Amino acid sequence: MERDSGRPEGVGLVCVGVDGSEGSARAVRWAARYALAGALPLRLLYAVTVPSVFYTEPMAARFVEDERTRIAEKVLGDAADAARAAVDGADLTIDASYEVGSPSEVLIGRTADARLLVMGTRGHGELTGLFVGSVTRAVVGHAHCAVAVIPGLPDGVPDPADKAGAPVVVGVDGSEAGLAALDFAYAEADSRGAELVAVHVWSDAGVHPRLLGSRADDPYWRRVQRTEEEQLRGLVEERAAQHPGTWVRQVVERENPAKILTEWSADAQLVVTGSRGRGGFTGLVLGSTSHALLHRTKCPLVVVRPRG
Template sequence: MPKQDIIVCAVDGSEAAKTAVRWAANAAVKRGVPLRLVSSYSMPQFLYAEGMVPPQELYDDLEAETMEKIDEARAVAEGFAPGVEVSHQIEEGSPIDMLLDLSEQCTMIVMGSRGLGGLSGMVMGSVSAAVVSHGACPVVVVREDNDVTEETKYGPIVVGVDGSGVSQRAIEHAFREADARGAELVAVHTWMDMQVQASLAGLAAAQQEWKVVEEEQNALLGHRLAGWSEKFPDVKVTRVVTRDRPVRALCDAAEGAQLLVVGSHGRGGFRGMLLGSTSRALLQAAPCPLMVVRPVEGDVK
């Protein structure tokens, strides 16, 4: 099935999922695309014991209960973002399979950080790990404390840049989000190779060396952003080159932001963005929703 320009948001009735719905509805309106609310249900395994066949009434009840969650989420979306175009999809079975299938068809998947029922454990559990690690489109994880406010509704888009192929894809998505939202783009690059000596003389030399490195890295960062700046000339870009740990630098830059965008892996300060300590820390500590962009065939590692 061909890709559709649509945002998919996972729904499970939890408060975290409602926060994700608000963010996704706001994103859909700003991008001018439809929002699809999706959920799944599954029959308890013990009902299949000894060849039992669950009655159809039980399936009907589970589907009706899931539909109530969809209806509640629809009210949240329409109340927060009037005019948003909303559809829904309910499936029986694994939420992982459903979301991975949908990732082949949609622009973006939005998930709450944790939930109930079929979509539980959204950050550290199997559902989020599978969707963030294997989804074919960018995946946005929204924690319950990442709620959209009047401040963050108009905040910047922040992107982590390291020069790899997947980092370039993250830059592309960040520019598209900033352009659709009329937002500033803040591009952050960290440099951790400086060795500061203990003596005052050594510190002074290191500071001077850092100034040279900072100028070089600013020039490189500008080069990496240049093509996208030409394609999106209305997007104001602020470059940040800092001598800091990636998690702290990105979290500091993302205070009050609408979205933080990172590639799923990279070089230097952003190595191992998916499975390493940096990604785990950002999923739990980012002060705004986090978009993870995976590499595609041909990306430079």
């Protein structure tokens, strides 16, 4: 095990943050299966944190860093074993490295050449606290690649590995980030042989005041609904030729987007949204929706940002 050199790796890595918690264990298992399915290498990342108070005493700082480095090597070794077990010993390239720094800085800094960064949630590492909500939100908001957040699942909710026949669900709002999410979800559904459910939810926010409290059969509401459906259909059809074997179900609703996508997540194998997008349809902000979904989805959530 070596300290990370910081040299950029080839585009297409699947990176996963580990800290020894159950949340990171779930993330490692999911990331390993994802990497194997895409014939991509897997990189395990650990952040060695040294509280700033120790830097007033160089000897103490060195001792703490050495001790936490030793723990990092143990945690990374266990994570590599778990990744191999998750793919039943299949041929999967696994690289493990640690870096001194805060968890968010380490993970964000390693995403420029990755296809996907995977994180767990609802876990808490004894030393790093890697999967505390604030860190997850920071990474999702600033990573240079798509970020997959693997939720903790309550009793009775099937593991993502058991939902292979379920659809891939994507929130679409017409923004640049939303279109990147649609492209990502289309590719995921295609590679998995799954149905794609394209969901566009427009809410009362940003809509003409006369719609507030209007009935579903209001003529103005029906015109807006038809306009939203036509725009979603156009976006889907633009991409259909690239994925001719993928069946797409189009859903347009006037509701709260986080609520609707959370409901869809119960029967999905993956939910995809854009980050920091502002809708071209009615002003739906998918960035805020993706953050609201972080601790609500009942399946893995992927948040996509446009490259560049």
